[in-house]
Amino acid sequence: MVIPAVDVLDGRAVRLVQGDYDRVEVEAGDPLELVRLAASSAPPFVHVVALGAARDGGAPVELAREVVLAAAPVPVQLGGGVRTVEDVAALREAGVARVMIGTAAFGEIPLREFGDVVVAVDVAAGVVRTKGWRESSGLTTREALAHCANAGVTKVLCTSVERDGTRSGPDLDLLREARSLFDGELLAAGGIRDAADVDEVLALGVDGVVVGRAWLDGTLVL
Numbered sequence: 151m152v153i154p155a156v157d158v159l160d161g162r163a164v165r166l167v168q169g170d171y172d173r174v175e176v177e178a179g180d181p182l183e184l185v186r187l188a189a190s191s192a193p194p195f196v197h198v199v200a201l202g203a204a205r206d207g208g209a210p211v212e213l214a215r216e217v218v219l220a221a222a223p224v225p226v227q228l229g230g231g232v233r234t235v236e237d238v239a240a241l242r243e244a245g246v247a248r249v250m251i252g253t254a255a256f257g258e259i260p261l262r263e264f265g266d267v268v269v270a271v272d273v274a275a276g277v278v279r280t281k282g283w284r285e286s287s288g289l290t291t292r293e294a295l296a297h298c299a300n301a302g303v304t305k306v307l308c309t310s311v312e313r314d315g316t317r318s319g320p321d322l323d324l325l326r327e328a329r330s331l332f333d334g335e336l337l338a339a340g341g342i343r344d345a346a347d348v349d350e351v352l353a354l355g356v357d358g359v360v361v362g363r364a365w366l367d368g369t370l371v372l
Contacts, residue, residue: 152348153227153337154188154372155362156181158213159201182220188365189224191372195248196221197360203231204252205281211240218245229270235263250307253280256287256294261301268337269303271295273324274311283311291324295331304334307360313341315363320351329355344369 156163163181181198188196198217200210208231218226229250232238241249252270255261256278261269271294272279278287278294289297291308298306308328310321320341329336338351339360348359348370364370 151194151358152370152372153195153197153358153360154191154193154365155197155199155339155360156184156188156217157199157201157362158210158230164201182216185217185220188372189221193224193372194358195225195227198226198228198230199250200228200230204229205284207231207233207253207281209233209237209240211244214241214244214246227268229268233257235259235265238264238267248305255303256280256289256297261297261303266304268305268307269298270307270309271298271328272309272311273321279311291327292331295328299332299334305337306332306334307337307339309338309360310340314339316341317343317363317367317369319343320347320359322350322354325351325354325356342370 158181163179163184185196200213203210210230214228225247227248228246232249232251233254238249248268250268250270251264252272255269272283273291276290278289280287310324313321318341325338335357337358337360338356342359342361342364344364351359361370365372
């Protein structure tokens, strides 16, 4: 499956290069209009990340409500700033179908307590990044995925931070490793340029691809 992504920062839809908040590569305008456009292609989900919340913490509940309405009837997969079990509950109450957690998955709260979530495993130089990709978790990809598997996680989004927003192609070695280590639903992101890249990733046994820059630039038609 192919899942279109909309990243939101300061009320704008943007694309960053390698998650760097100082490198806004694309200004895409009103995020809700972009969510409606993404939903019009009837994807399995619309993927939304609240970048400001990912950096600073705090569940983006109001944004979640607006995005869910804009995407309807297409379900929303949303993350950014989710740090507590209460944050997850609030986003679910706001109508989010699939809540993503990253930083919190590798923190002090036992991962099992979050329930059925999508865990973001964001990798740079072989190490998982947290807090808007600005800090190191100290965990390798293998260690992070083992942590997820041991906690009963069934859905993981594996992103190559170094490829994200660069249009340089997916990190197939990373995804091949992730597929060998994790038996649940595996989504991939980072560097996707076109349909050929999607085919390469899916050929590894990955279940779905999250695309941002490619569909915004029109090199991948949803």
